[in-house]
Amino acid sequence: MPSTRDIRRRIKSVKNTAQITKAMQMVASAKMRRAQQAALAGRPYANLMNEVLAAATAGAGDFQHPLTERREVRKRALILISTDKGLCGALNTNLLREAAKLPGSTTVHIAAGRKGAQWVARLKRELVAEFSYKDTPQFAEARAISKFAQELFLSGQVDAVDVVFTNFINTLTQKPETRQLLPVGRLGKLEADLSGHGTTEELTPSSEAGHLFEPSAPTVLGNLLPHYVNYQLFQFLQEAKASEHSARMVAMKSATDNAKQLIKDLTLEYNKLRQANITKELLEITSAAMAMGN
Amino acid sequence: MATLKLEIVTPEARIYSEEVEMVTLPGVEGEMGIFPMHIPLMTQIAHGEIIARKGGQDHFLAVGEGFAEITGSRVAILTDMAIRADDIDEAKVEEARRQAEARLAQKLGDEEQALAQAALMHSLTQLTLKRRQKR
Numbered sequence: 001m002p003s004t005r006d007i008r009r010r011i012k013s014v015k016n017t018a019q020i021t022k023a024m025q026m027v028a029s030a031k032m033r034r035a036q037q038a039a040l041a042g043r044p045y046a047n048l049m050n051e052v053l054a055a056a057t058a059g060a061g062d063f064q065h066p067l068t069e070r071r072e073v074r075k076r077a078l079i080l081i082s083t084d085k086g087l088c089g090a091l092n093t094n095l096l097r098e099a100a101k102l103p104g105s106t107t108v109h110i111a112a113g114r115k116g117a118q119w120v121a122r123l124k125r126e127l128v129a130e131f132s133y134k135d136t137p138q139f140a141e142a143r144a145i146s147k148f149a150q151e152l153f154l155s156g157q158v159d160a161v162d163v164v165f166t167n168f169i170n171t172l173t174q175k176p177e178t179r180q181l182l183p184v185g186r187l188g189k190l191e192a193d194l195s196g197h198g199t200t201e202e203l204t205p206s207s208e209a210g211h212l213f214e215p216s217a218p219t220v221l222g223n224l225l226p227h228y229v230n231y232q233l234f235q236f237l238q239e240a241k242a243s244e245h246s247a248r249m250v251a252m253k254s255a256t257d258n259a260k261q262l263i264k265d266l267t268l269e270y271n272k273l274r275q276a277n278i279t280k281e282l283l284e285i286t287s288a289a290m291a292m293g294n
Numbered sequence: 295m296a297t298l299k300l301e302i303v304t305p306e307a308r309i310y311s312e313e314v315e316m317v318t319l320p321g322v323e324g325e326m327g328i329f330p331m332h333i334p335l336m337t338q339i340a341h342g343e344i345i346a347r348k349g350g351q352d353h354f355l356a357v358g359e360g361f362a363e364i365t366g367s368r369v370a371i372l373t374d375m376a377i378r379a380d381d382i383d384e385a386k387v388e389e390a391r392r393q394a395e396a397r398l399a400q401k402l403g404d405e406e407q408a409l410a411q412a413a414l415m416h417s418l419t420q421l422t423l424k425r426r427q428k429r
Contacts, residue, residue, distance in 0.1 A: 041305075041306055042305050042306070044303045044307075044308045045303045048301065048303050048370050048372055049372055052361055052363040055336065055363055139305055139374070140409050211334040211335060211336040212334065213335075214322075214335060214336070214337040215322065215323060215337075215338075217336075219338075220337065220338055220361070223338060223361075224361055227361075231305070234305070
């Protein structure tokens with residue numbers, strides 16, 4: 001039977017925990033809003049880039065860029081976009097379950113985020129590089145990762161590059177997904193954002209007229225394609241961040257709720273015990289008085 | 295009179311979207327003046343300035359590297375940086391330039407080097423435009 005003091009101490013510690021989780025929830029929700037806005041702001045750019053790229057590929061004739069080359073996949077690279085920190089519910093667990101579907105023996109991993117790197121190390125899979133990215137992903141960070149992946153692909157060390165990330169659907173739902181980054185396939189609409197639609201929509205060039213290229217089609221396309229890949233990865237990073245913050249917010253909210261419920265239960269128990277003690281003392285006093293009176 | 299729709303977007307925002315009469319672009323192979331009914335053209339642009347003529351008045355914008363898609367009725371520009379001349383804060387840009395130069399002076403990795411270089415080019419472009427406007 002715990003004493004009243006034990007219970008009081010317990011209540012205090014739970015209260016502290018609740019305060020911390022509440023604070024984390026607030027921080028996560030502020031960051032989530034920012035991450036969502038950032039993803040939304042990139043939408044016009046993504047759409048326009050698609051239009052431009054569609055027009056460019058349509059007008060470029062039979063020119064084939066090395067980044068679009070299809071080879072038999074003997075070895076593939078997997079870019080694992082996970083979080084750096086925990087306390088975000090089942091986000092990483094789900095993500096890594098998705099990543100585990102690919103055979104470990106023919107896959108090399110590029111980790112973005114510490115959790116992914118730890119997972120690769122724990123499973124003794126092959127890790128070729130680890131990158132970090134900030135709370136608000138910078139384009140430069142995406143470019144660094146993407147450049148590395150493109151080099152692997154172009155040098156023939158891998159025949160395909162996939163990305164596993166958590167797609168942001170809404171605040172309550174995030175879905176781990178695998179997307180092919182390289183070779184650049186049929187041009188799908190870049191998912192600009194938080195809409196959660198697939199990337200299968202076929203693009204039609206904005207104008208059927210053949211474009212002139214200046215300086216030349218291979219040059220323009222040769223510069224545009226790597227940029228497209230960079231940007232796509234940038235978008236995945238943004239999605240992943242938006243997912244992380246909303247998952248953390250939800251996880252912290254339920255932690256706060258649980259702590260509050262626990263405090264309520266403990267307070268009830270504490271009061272019961274306190275009253276029982278008072279009754280016991282009263283009984284002792286009265287029985288002592290009665291004994292004296294006799 | 296026919297007009298062109300000039301759209302300038304960066305990854306952060308849509309900077310400019312208006313009907314204009316003429317656009318001057320800093321192409322990689324020299325300046326280009328685009329009038330309505332231009333034949334479809336796809337090109338790369340370099341650091342420099344875009345001049346949009348609207349209602350007889352010239353609007354100036356500083357832009358970074360990027361791509362331009364031109365059709366008879368539209369000029370779409372994708373770039374990593376774009377800012378209207380009026381929005382350029384000279385003191386701030388000067389400060390950014392100094393920082394970029396300082397970073398360049400240090401020994402850095404390739405990626406950071408490229409970043410600093412890009413930042414420097416951005417601020418230089420903005421400064422050139424701003425200073426010439428003042429004169």
